[in-house]
Amino acid sequence: MAVLKVLNVHKSYKEKVLDGITLELRRGEALGIVGPNGCGKTTLLRIMAGLEVPDSGEVIREAERVGIVFQDNRLLPWKTLYQNIALGLKYMKLPASEIRERVMRYARELNLSEEELSLYPGKASGGMKKKAAIARSLALEPDVLLLDEPFTGLDVKTIDSLKGFLGEVVKEVSTVIVSHQLEDLLTLTERTYLLTHRPARVAYELNLSGKGLRERVNLVREALLHLIEEVDQDSNPQE
Amino acid sequence: MTLSYVLFLAGWQVASLGGLVPGPLTTLERVLSLKPGEVFSNLLRTLYNGVAGFSLSFLVSMTLSVLAQKNYVIRGVIRGLSEMFNSTSALVWSLVLVATLGVLNPLPPILVVSAVTAPHLLSAVTSAINSVDKGLVEAVRSLGASQFDEFMDVLLPSSVPILASASRVGIGTALRISVVAEAFGGGGGVGYMLMRSYNLADVEGVLAWSVILFLTVLAMDKLLAYLEGGARKWQS
Numbered sequence: 001m002a003v004l005k006v007l008n009v010h011k012s013y014k015e016k017v018l019d020g021i022t023l024e025l026r027r028g029e030a031l032g033i034v035g036p037n038g039c040g041k042t043t044l045l046r047i048m049a050g051l052e053v054p055d056s057g058e059v060i061r062e063a064e065r066v067g068i069v070f071q072d073n074r075l076l077p078w079k080t081l082y083q084n085i086a087l088g089l090k091y092m093k094l095p096a097s098e099i100r101e102r103v104m105r106y107a108r109e110l111n112l113s114e115e116e117l118s119l120y121p122g123k124a125s126g127g128m129k130k131k132a133a134i135a136r137s138l139a140l141e142p143d144v145l146l147l148d149e150p151f152t153g154l155d156v157k158t159i160d161s162l163k164g165f166l167g168e169v170v171k172e173v174s175t176v177i178v179s180h181q182l183e184d185l186l187t188l189t190e191r192t193y194l195l196t197h198r199p200a201r202v203a204y205e206l207n208l209s210g211k212g213l214r215e216r217v218n219l220v221r222e223a224l225l226h227l228i229e230e231v232d233q234d235s236n237p238q239e
Numbered sequence: 240m241t242l243s244y245v246l247f248l249a250g251w252q253v254a255s256l257g258g259l260v261p262g263p264l265t266t267l268e269r270v271l272s273l274k275p276g277e278v279f280s281n282l283l284r285t286l287y288n289g290v291a292g293f294s295l296s297f298l299v300s301m302t303l304s305v306l307a308q309k310n311y312v313i314r315g316v317i318r319g320l321s322e323m324f325n326s327t328s329a330l331v332w333s334l335v336l337v338a339t340l341g342v343l344n345p346l347p348p349i350l351v352v353s354a355v356t357a358p359h360l361l362s363a364v365t366s367a368i369n370s371v372d373k374g375l376v377e378a379v380r381s382l383g384a385s386q387f388d389e390f391m392d393v394l395l396p397s398s399v400p401i402l403a404s405a406s407r408v409g410i411g412t413a414l415r416i417s418v419v420a421e422a423f424g425g426g427g428g429v430g431y432m433l434m435r436s437y438n439l440a441d442v443e444g445v446l447a448w449s450v451i452l453f454l455t456v457l458a459m460d461k462l463l464a465y466l467e468g469g470a471r472k473w474q475s
Contacts, residue, residue: 051377067381074378078396078473087392088382120473140382 002062003027003174004048004144009057012199017043019199020057025144027062029209030170032185033178035195041178042071044200045148048176063174067142071149073133075121081132082107082117088140106135110165127158134162138169145175151184163188182224186216194223196230203227261443269447277432281448282455284428288417292352293410299353300360304368317361325358333420348420348428352413359412363405367398403470407463414456429455 002024011018017040025031025048035041046052047059049068075084082103089099107117110131121129130150137145150166151159166188169175179185185192190209193202206223208216248263255262261269307314332354336347375393384392421430429452436444 049381051381070374070378072374074374076375076379076392076396078399079392087379087384091379091383091385091388122474136382 001027002060004063004066004176005058005060006044006048007058007060009044009047009054009059011040011043011047011052011054016199018047018054019201021195021200021202022057023193023202023205025174025176027174029191030175030177030189032182032189032192032206033176033195034182034185034192035180035200036197037180039195039198040200041180041195042148044195045146045176045178049146061144063143065140065142066144066146067137067140068146069130069133069137069148069150071152073121073129075129075132075136077121080118080120081112081124081128084121084132085117085135085139088136092140102139103135106139110135111161126153127155127162130154130158130162134165138173142173145169145173147175147177149179150177151179151181182220186220187213194227203230261446266443266446266450269443270450273447278451281427281429281432282451284426285414285417285421285430285452286455288348288421288428289352289410289414292349292417293356293406293413295349296353296357296360296409296413297406299357300364303361304364307365308368321358321361324354327354329355329416329419333423336420337423342423342425344424345426347424348417348426348430351420352416355416356409356413360405360409363401363409364398367401368394370401371397399470400467400474403463403467407460407467410463411456411460414452414459418452 004025006021006023009018009021010016021044023031023033033041033044043052045068047054049066050059050061051068075081076087079087085103085106086099089102094102103117107113112128112131112135116124116128117132119128121132124132134147134150147166150162154162163184166175166177170188177185177189182192182194186208190207192206192208194204194206195201196203204223204226206219208219211219251260251263254260255265303317307317329351332351333347336350337344340347371394375397376389379389379392417428418430418433421428422434424431429448433445433448433452436442436448
């Protein structure tokens with residue numbers, strides 16, 4: 001059953017960005033969206049989150065609460081990492097003890113120490129900021145989690161540890177992960193939509209559900225070959 | 240900075256040798272001979288005029304800036320008024336307001352301070368509002384923030400550094416302007432005492448009250464610089 005549906009969505013700014021995108025996120029699944037830089041993935045994610053309205057088409061959200069982790073984290077620089085994680089819980093008007101319990105729980109799961117939690121974002125590393133941004137969204141206990149390029153700008157060690165953590169998260173929360181690198185999603189997602197260059201449309205739906213790593217690699221190879229053929233056809237339409 | 244003060248005092252001392260002005264030590268003796276109660280009450284009056292005028296100006300600027308964001312006609316009117324106020328000297332405001340409201344009325348110094356500082360504050364508040372990161376507003380909205388939360392958690396804190404700098408400059412200016420307005424009224428204050436000394440041809444008195452004003456503005460500047468540092472502690 002779909003928890004979020006995008007139906008024939010079009011969006012233009014000065015030029016056309018999204019060209020009739022249709023996709024769905026099923027309850028409890030991890031969905032990947034991959035496409036080249038600047039193809040409109042972030043716009044699509046923002047439309048899914050309800051932060052932007054499509055020019056035409058429809059977005060159906062069955063989820064009560066949608067959490068989004070922005071590519072640039074968007075932590076408030078005048079609040080510590082702890083206060084940033086607690087922000088949404090404060091807006092929910094939860095009691096202070098529950099706010100503390102939830103913040104500390106997610107901080108622990110993401111390996112953020114109390115000392116790190118007391119830092120302002122300006123003094124925290126990229127990894128700490130990303131973890132705080134993820135914790136801030138997860139602390140709301142969303143039905144759907146949207147992650148925009150969660151591994152960009154991080155070092156290999158942090159990426160590995162985040163992948164391990166997100167591997168556990170996607171088992172519990174319906175998740176959409178947007179990335180420009182297919183390999184980022186190879187072990188995390190069950191289905192992945194491959195988008196074309198701008199204006200983006202869905203070029204391929206890659207189904208990795210229940211597949212082992214070797215099989216996943218083969219399917220990805222197949223998908224990439226399909227994409228190459230499509231690009232060739234676009235470049236040489238007479239053939 | 241210490242060297243600047245030493246050079247200034249040395250220059251003052253040299254000027255006093257020719258009998259042009261009383262020297263620094265004579266002036267200091269005169270400051271110390273003033274009745275503490277008289278110094279305190281006049282200083283308090285000047286501080287009150289400066290801070291009250293500045294606060295009024297701050298409130299008006301905040302309100303006008305918010306209104307200006309809503310409508311381009313209001314924005315045009317406010318810009319025109321701001322230009323008018325910016326082109327009018329503190330002396331003109333003082334004379335007009337004292338003549339209109341009366342010499343003994345306590346309002347002219349407060350209103351003069353507001354009229355002179357408002358255009359600068361308005362410009363600072365407008366830049367503060369325009370410099371707010373829209374991405375952060377969107378982020379708190381996505382977390383379920385109300386408009387009040389947005390104001391308290393994003394708009395206000397992101398404006399604090401600009402407003403703190405503007406306030407630091409503004410309050411120093413307010414105190415200096417307040418003195419001009421007090422000079423023409425009868426309500427007391429450092430400006431009133433300066434004018435009284437001048438009318439009595441008491442040059443020592445003029446210098447003594449000038450030194451008191453200088454030290455007060457300097458102390459306020461140091462205090463506000465300290466508070467400004469506190470407001471920016473999150474910046475790396």
